[in-house]
Amino acid sequence: MDLRLTADEARFRDELCTWLDRAEVPDGLRDFGSTPTADDVEPARLWQRQLADAGWAALSWPAPHGRGASPAEQAIFAEEMARRNLPRQLSFVTIELAGPILLRHGRPEQVDTMVAPMVRGETIWCQLFSEPSAGSDLASLRTVAAPDGDGWLVNGQKIWTSGAHYADCGLLLARTDPSLQRHRGLSCFALPMDRPGIEVRPIRQLDGEDKFNEVYLTDVRVTSEDLLGATGDGWKVGLSVLGSERRMLGSVAIGLKNELWRLREQLEGSGRDDALFRDRWVAVYTRVELLRWTWFRFLSEAGAGGSDIDSRTSVLKLVSSELQQEVGRLARDAHRGAWALDPQHQGWRQSFLGSHGATIAGGTSEIQRNILGERVLGLPR
Ligand SMILES: Cc1cc2nc3c(=O)[nH]c(=O)nc-3n(C[C@H](O)[C@H](O)[C@H](O)COP(=O)(O)OP(=O)(O)OC[C@H]3O[C@@H](n4cnc5c(N)ncnc54)[C@H](O)[C@@H]3O)c2cc1C
Structure with missing residues (x-):
């Protein structure tokens, strides 16, 4: 994989940033991760509609339903959204799982009636x-x-x-x-x-x-x-859903990288960014970067005809979910007692508590280790 941006990719980033700089972000919109809470739904619906009108929705889907973006363009999009604390879509299940499954397994009349409302945020x-x-x-x-x-x-x-x-x-x-x-x-x-x-x-x-x-x-x-x-055919359809889910989970690294920088900035000059903190920060940051590049590599292989259900994608699920918990623990320890009580730290508190589900959702860490051991490393069952 060539890691430099091509002229087309640089143009894609410029076009996206220009649009984002001018976009009217709905009140109350925040990067809620893969699933909005009930309160997030309305601002996120408005946002999804804007993305669709401007051609930024369902980026990875093939045209005419989506933009047919290359793996590098998908990664650029994820990075720019995370940098601005904006969600990439109204609902991960709708855009990353259900939509691609409908396009692959749906009858033409299902595709005709169901796909456009997903892209426009009219159905979840x-x-x-x-x-x-x-x-x-x-x-x-x-x-x-x-x-x-x-x-x-x-x-x-x-x-x-x-x-x-x-x-x-x-x-x-x-x-x-x-x-x-x-x-x-x-x-x-x-x-x-x-x-x-x-x-x-x-x-x-x-x-x-x-x-x-x-x-x-x-x-x-x-x-x-x-x-x-x-x-x-349920199992075949179900397996493609689970494969897409694991493949996209590597994108978590992009949000984590931003969270780590935000944590560092918050602590700068507070006396809490001591040597111990910096040591842990660098260790976690290094793993987040490794995850990010591994995700890019899988994306580019999938773009070149790789399979969604390649067992190696389990490593993305395993590492991204464990890193979410590590980043949460680092923020908790760095903020010390204030973390538990101070309303200013509610975001950190919530992402730490929420991260406990990450090693369970989409297949537990034990199951990912089994898949990697048996199907990738060829170890006995
Ligand atoms: C935040 C969140 C969101 C979710 N969203 C959805 C959703 O939208 N739709 C949906 O259908 N599901 C969803 N799930 C469910 C998720 O897919 C399951 O929780 C997950 O697959 C684990 O299943 P389980 O909870 O039944 O645990 P179990 O399968 O009962 O596992 C219990 C424990 O046993 C271990 N274990 C089980 N089998 C083995 C084995 N063979 N080898 C070693 N260890 C093993 C597991 O690792 C785990 O520690 C969600 C879960 C979470 C936490």
Whole structure:
């Protein structure tokens, strides 16, 4: 990978910065990470609309739905947004997971009706995969879609569903053929969240935010119109979702790099940026930079035809989530007692508490280590 910007990439950065300098940032908009809280949704919707109108939305999607940006352009976009504390999109699940899955597995009429509203921030999607006894071992999921006339009736419970409390549509994995074992009997549906029989119960998190939910499905009717891919293709569709998720998680490094610089600036001259702090800062910063370049490398390989579900992308998920916690710990220790009480440090407090979920969401660190050990290093199971 050539790390210098080409003339086209430099033009892309200039064009983006010029637009960002003139853009009217909606009141209350902040970089909320991958999932907005209920309070973030309205400013982020306005922002998504502006991005779409100016051609900066769904950057990685192929034209005409997105911009077809190169890996380097995606990285530039992520850096410029993080530098300004702005979100890259209204919802990570919608733009990075559901959209690409629809483009890859959806029927033409699904693409025609569902994709444009995603890009413009008119619809938000959620991911209805995990269940109380099926997280790491997703293939053991029990939500059943039982045949009913020309469709199915869905019954079951999902959990940890980010954004379900305001989502318009969900990517649902359910068992359409209980006679088949594990991943073989699954299908994926694009489920409108206002269908009768769906009950969403928010879960209050450690950091006080309300980003995820339990979702109960009772006799929810779906038809072949709602299927994504063919009946029984659920595992294939699900794996492409998980692969995209891991691949994009490397972009976390870009936000962390900015957080580290912000922390250093805040502490400068406070007497708390002693040798011990600087030593830790440099150690974390070095790992964040390594993660950033590794992400760029995977992006550029994916752009050159690499697969989304390359097992090596697990290293991005593993390292980015552990680094989020390290940055949080560093900020907590550096601010000492003030961190816990001072409202000025609420952002740090929240990102530290929130970072505990990072090593679980999208596949736990233990599972990533298993994947890397078995599929990349070839170690025995
Ligand atoms: C912030 C957050 C947001 C989320 N958002 C969503 C969402 O939008 N949609 C969705 O569907 N899900 C979501 N999830 C759920 C997430 O995907 C699951 O929590 C995750 O896959 C782990 O599953 P589990 O919680 O059932 O834990 P379990 O699978 O029960 O694991 C429990 C413990 O056992 C360990 N373990 C399990 N199996 C193995 C093994 N084979 N080898 C070694 N160790 C093992 C795990 O590492 C973990 O420490 C979210 C989770 C979080 C924290």
